[in-house]
Amino acid sequence: MDFDDTPDEAAYRAAVRTLLEEHAAELLHVAPGGEAVDARTHEAGLRRTQRVLAEAGLVGITWPREHGGQGGTLVQQAIVTQELARAGVPTLINHIGLGMCGPTVIAHGSDDQKRRYLARLLRADDVWCQLFSEPASGSDLAALRTTAVRDGDEWVVNGQKVWTTLAHVADLGILLTRTDPDRPKHAGLTMFVVDMHAPGVTVRPLRQMVGSAGFNEVFFDEVRIPDEERLGEPGEGWRVAITTLMNERVTIGGAGSDLGVPVERLAALARERLPHLDAERQVLARQAVGRAVVASLAARYTGYRRFTVLSQGGLPGPEASAGKLAGTAAAKLVADAGVRLLGDDAVYAATADGDATWQRSQGYLPGLAIAGGTDQVLRNILGERVLGLPPEPRSDKDAPFAGGRR
Ligand SMILES: Cc1cc2nc3c(=O)[nH]c(=O)nc-3n(C[C@H](O)[C@H](O)[C@H](O)COP(=O)(O)OP(=O)(O)OC[C@H]3O[C@@H](n4cnc5c(N)ncnc54)[C@H](O)[C@@H]3O)c2cc1C
Structure with missing residues (x-):
């Protein structure tokens, strides 16, 4: 295997480097010792940095052109990531949107949702978060209890999420809910896009041992979501979530x-x-x-x-x-x-x-x-x-979720 750039990749890398040099003054850079600035100033700097990079064509490299991306290859994305790190530019503020939420909207969203959300996500006009885990469902995600109940053209959401990275700065989130407790746990779920500024959404930051608060508790109290913000069909939430989770593992590992x-x-x-x-x-x-x-x-x-x-x-x-x-x-x-x-x-x-x-x-x-x-x-x-080892016992897999829980 040859780890060196091909001539095309080397030319692409040189072009990326030139763009980063041209825009250096507009971008946020990581201070060697971790400079202390207030959180709002830092957030504004991160949003500006992503917007500048998006306008220079350096965000959403592998996203399709029709959705505002560059239609490029994974190798080109890796080159951009390497060059951003080399230039000392911090992780993009919308990394969860770019890696997980955006690809989920591309795969399962309506044309209207794609038009309204994707270009803004690339420019960090909207920052996104992923609202999956709950106090009693992390690894066993399909056991989640946040409910969405249909009311005419809207859904009413009640429940709590936890460990939600970026929720304290997010404008939008993808939200996995239970809409049919009488079906087995994987079958009764539905995904939505939720406005994080909607009435009834409360975000409480959780401080981590590194000192900063990067993730949050999020409470939903009678939050109303229009049906047009549903991602995929009712009851299809697990299938939609799998798209997010596959993208998450690829993004991280x-x-x-x-x-x-x-x-x-x-x-x-x-x-x-x-x-x-x-x-x-x-x-x-x-x-x-x-x-x-x-x-x-x-x-x-x-x-x-x-x-x-x-x-x-x-x-x-x-x-x-x-x-x-x-x-x-x-x-x-x-x-x-x-x-x-x-x-x-x-x-x-x-x-x-x-x-x-x-x-x-x-x-x-x-x-x-x-x-x-x-x-x-x-x-x-x-x-x-x-390794083909025997699967874990999953005794509750086919039972109605609400059985014994109400
Ligand atoms: C830095 C950070 C950022 C995060 N960001 C987000 C986010 O943005 N959005 C979001 O929705 N969630 C987020 N999470 C939550 C994360 O997905 C969950 O913490 C994770 O899935 C584990 O769930 P849990 O915390 O409920 O632990 P549990 O599932 O309760 O696990 C507790 C322990 O039991 C073990 N365990 C559980 N099940 C099994 C099993 N079947 N076999 C063997 N061992 C098992 C686990 O390995 C663990 O050691 C984040 C978490 C962290 C730490």
């Missing part, structure tokens, strides 16, 4: 890029710090760096193989689950090794001028091992679909 700090940064840190450690710590740090580099490169190159399959028109399968599992484990090893190299300095880095990247990554990665499918659930998928 399928592209073969490092999930945490790139391992090259660890190597650079090791060259700088190892000579200053005493003999005993040096041995331990070397071992940690070695393990992290091996795991990281194995995950990255395996990712490239998946990526090749996708770029040749193959479909994402359980490989995306393996990618997320291995990528998260490798990223944890990289972060741990970085903290080990910094030693006591790591403790102070967040408060002084030091580089807080390493312990931020260490604090954030346990969440990534849960989001989009926990490690255990991904192992179940691999056990059943790749």
Whole structure:
């Protein structure tokens, strides 16, 4: 396998680099130590950055042209992602919209919904969130209890979602609800697009151990959604949700890029710090760096193989689950090794001028091992679909959802 750019890819990369240089002054850049600005200013900067990039043709690379995308390839998307990271541009604010909600609207939305939503999503005029998980249904998503009851041309929604990334800044969300409790749990669900500013929607941020509040509790109290905002047919919500979830695994684990700090940064840190450690710590740090580099490169190159399959028109399968599992484990090893190299300095880095990247990554990665499918659930998928092990018992699969719950 040849990892170098083809002449076409090299030309595309050069064009992307030129565009990023031309627009550098308008884009937000990640400050090395994590600069403290107020949340509203940061959000405005992120929205502006995505709009500038969208106008330059650098957002929605693989989306069809008819929906405002660039009609490009996955390789081109990977090149743009790499060049944005190289230029120090932070993750796009609408990453959930771009990776999950938009593709779901493209696959299941009406022409009217596509016209109203997709171009605005690409420019971050509307920021989107994904309202699936609930306090009693995460891994077992189909057991969710938020209800939508039809009332004429509207649906009335009551219930609670949790861990909703970006809900505190979102304008719109895709919302999975139960519309028929008398059918089996997967069959009684319906998906909607919900206006996050509608009366009855309450968002409460949840602070994470890294210090910021990136996800939220969201409460729905008699929220009215017009029927024209339904995504797919009533009772077809699970099928629609599967589109979102497949895109989520590919977005998180399928592209073969490092999930945490790139391992090259660890190597650079090791060259700088190892000579200053005493003999005993040096041995331990070397071992940690070695393990992290091996795991990281194995995950990255395996990712490239998946990526090749996708770029040749193959479909994402359980490989995306393996990618997320291995990528998260490798990223944890990289972060741990970085903290080990910094030693006591790591403790102070967040408060002084030091580089807080390493312990931020260490604090954030346990969440990534849960989001989009926990490690255990991904192992179940691999056990059943790749190794052919007997499936888990699913005694409630065909029973009416409401049985015993009312
Ligand atoms: C950073 C972050 C961002 C998130 N963003 C969003 C978002 O934007 N939108 C959204 O809807 N949700 C989001 N989530 C929620 C996420 O999808 C759920 O947390 C996840 O699916 C796990 O569900 P749970 O938290 O209810 O844990 P549970 O499902 O209750 O799991 C608890 C424990 O039991 C284990 N377990 C559960 N079932 C099995 C099984 N069958 N076999 C073996 N072990 C099992 C799990 O692995 C875990 O260790 C986010 C979560 C995180 C951490």
